[in-house]
Structures are given as C-alpha cells and as structure tokens.
Amino acid sequence: MPLPRANTISRTFAALSDPTRLTILARLAKQGDMTVQDIARPFAMSLPAVSQHLKVLEQAGLISRGRNGQQRPCRLRPERLAAAQAWLDNTRHAWEARLDRLENFLAAKKDTRQ
Amino acid sequence: MPLPRANTISRTFAALSDPTRLTILARLAKQGDMTVQDIARPFAMSLPAVSQHLKVLEQAGLISRGRNGQQRPCRLRPERLAAAQAWLDNTRHAWEARLDRLENFLAAKKDTRQ
DNA sequence: CCCATATTTAAGTGATGACTTAAATATAGG
DNA sequence: CCTATATTTAAGTCATCACTTAAATATGGG
Numbered sequence: 001m002p003l004p005r006a007n008t009i010s011r012t013f014a015a016l017s018d019p020t021r022l023t024i025l026a027r028l029a030k031q032g033d034m035t036v037q038d039i040a041r042p043f044a045m046s047l048p049a050v051s052q053h054l055k056v057l058e059q060a061g062l063i064s065r066g067r068n069g070q071q072r073p074c075r076l077r078p079e080r081l082a083a084a085q086a087w088l089d090n091t092r093h094a095w096e097a098r099l100d101r102l103e104n105f106l107a108a109k110k111d112t113r114q
Numbered sequence: 115m116p117l118p119r120a121n122t123i124s125r126t127f128a129a130l131s132d133p134t135r136l137t138i139l140a141r142l143a144k145q146g147d148m149t150v151q152d153i154a155r156p157f158a159m160s161l162p163a164v165s166q167h168l169k170v171l172e173q174a175g176l177i178s179r180g181r182n183g184q185q186r187p188c189r190l191r192p193e194r195l196a197a198a199q200a201w202l203d204n205t206r207h208a209w210e211a212r213l214d215r216l217e218n219f220l221a222a223k224k225d226t227r228q
Numbered sequence: 229c230c231c232a233t234a235t236t237t238a239a240g241t242g243a244t245g246a247c248t249t250a251a252a253t254a255t256a257g258g
Numbered sequence: 259c260c261t262a263t264a265t266t267t268a269a270g271t272c273a274t275c276a277c278t279t280a281a282a283t284a285t286g287g288g
Contacts (some may be wrong), residue, residue, distance in 0.1 A: 017131045
C-alpha cells in the first residue's frame with residue numbers, strides 16, 4: 001500500500017478543518033447512524049448549512065449515506081480517519097527516528113573522543 | 115488532561131489542509147531543521163508564499179523557528195500532531211466500541227431467543 | 229392525487245485563503 | 259557605513275468557504 005500523496009490526504013484534513021464537521025463526526029462515532037435532522041438539532045445554524053457540511057464529509061469519504069423512507073441516515077466511515085492517522089504517525093515516527101539517529105551519532109562521537 | 119475542543123483541534127487540521135504545508139512538515143520530519151530557502155527550493159511558488167505557509171504552521175504550533183545569522187531555521191513540533199492523532203484515535207475508538215456493543219447485544223438477543 | 233415531512237439545490241453575500249509583486253526589515257561582513 | 263543575503267510585510271487579486279433564504283425534490287400515507 002503506497003503512502004497517500006500530500007494532495008489526497010490534505011483533502012481529508014480540509015474536511016476535518018471545521019468545528020461543526022468535527023462535532024458531527026464525533027457524534028456519529030459515539031451514537032451511531034443519525035438522520036440529518038438529528039445531526040442538525042444541537043447546532044445554531046440552518047438545515048441547509050448542515051446538509052452542506054454533510055456533503056463535504058461525504059465527498060471526503062468520511063461518511064456514507066443510506067435511505068430510510070424520507071430520511072438519509074449518515075454513517076461514519078473510518079477508513080479516511082485511519083489514513084489521516086497513518087500520515088500523522090509516519091511523520092511523527094520519521095521525526096523520532098531522526099532524533100534517535102542524532103543521539104546515536106553524538107554518543108558515538110563522544111566514545112571515539114575518549 | 116481534558117480532550118481538546120473541536121474548535122482547537124480544527125485549527126490544527128486547517129493548518130494540515132494544504133498539500134504544500136503537509137510536504138513541508140514531512141520534509142522537516144525526515145530531514146530535520148531547514149532554512150526558509152531550503153524549504154522553498156522544491157516548490158514552484160515565490161518565497162513570500164512559502165514564508166506565509168510557515169507563518170500558518172508556526173501559528174498553529176506545528177513548527178518553531180530559531181535564529182541563525184540571517185536565517186530562521188524551522189523545526190517540527192510534534193505535540194499538535196500528537197493531539198490531532200489523539201482526536202482521530204478517540205473518534206475511531208468510539209466507533210469501534212459502538213460496533214462491539216452492538217455485536218454483543220445482537221449475540222445476547224440471539225442467545226435468549228434460543 | 230394531496231399533503232406533511234425530510235432533505236437538497238440555487239443563488240447570493242461576506243469572510244478567509246493562497247497566491248502575486250514590490251517594498252521593507254534584519255543580519256553578516258568588508 | 260555599505261552591500262549582499264535571508265526573510266517578512268504590504269497590498270492587491272482571484273477562488274473557495276460557510277453561511278443565509280427561497281425554492282425544488284423525494285418519499286410515505288391518507
């Protein structure tokens with residue numbers, strides 16, 4: 001599995017860059033599938049605004065939507081969250097590995113000097 | 115340590131929502147501290163554009179900057195990356211835990227029916 | 229078919245973002 | 259002090275974003 005390119009992963013982060021959308025995702029994770037009305041209820045914004053947020057999340061692959069009568073239940077899709085996590089993990093790991101190599105190098109230098 | 119609010123963490127994600135900035139962070143992680151010129155070299159954009167990206171990263175707490183003569187070396191700060199990871203981890207974990215509870219519930223239901 | 233409910237689309241607005249070029253600032257070193 | 263190098267600030271432009279209200283669409287049930 002190749003590492004996703006910066007361009008792909010930045011799309012995911014863009015979808016995560018709004019507090020309303022983060023709250024929506026967190027609620028879907030904790031409470032399971034929800035209708036648009038349920039999702040919108042706690043927010044101080046119009047229904048279309050929430051619907052637009054859901055569209056962003058869907059296009060980013062962070063949620064999927066079904067059909068249940070007139071309702072379009074939303075479900076969290078964890079795959080892209082995992083991909084974002086993987087990028088962060090890689091980056092942080094590269095940073096730690098560099099520090100370790102640097103430490104080893106300095107320790108070795110000190111050894112030869114003595 | 116309280117969970118960061120959606121508002122705080124969304125700022126971090128916003129800083130991560132640009133491919134140029136992701137690339138910068140990845141290079142800082144792998145190659146260590148770099149000057150603005152070094153950072154800018156591979157990009158097809160002006161130096162001020164890169165400088166502005168660095169400002170965004172610094173204000174998001176994702177990098178810090180020193181002073182070395184005329185140069186302002188940039189260094190990755192992994193803390194906010196870790197915080198972002200933690201949010202993703204929590205959300206994904208909540209999702210998994212819900213699925214598990216649901217599975218248990220269904221299994222129990224099946225048991226009592228038999 | 230008609231009506232209520234759920235959701236989306238359209239169209240417009242104000243704010244923010246990612247650039248640009250030109251000009252300003254900071255520092256090192258003769 | 260003067261000049262070269264490194265970096266930032268200023269100011270403007272064009273695109274995108276997060277909303278709004280009004281209108282459209284979809285579905286279920288008399």
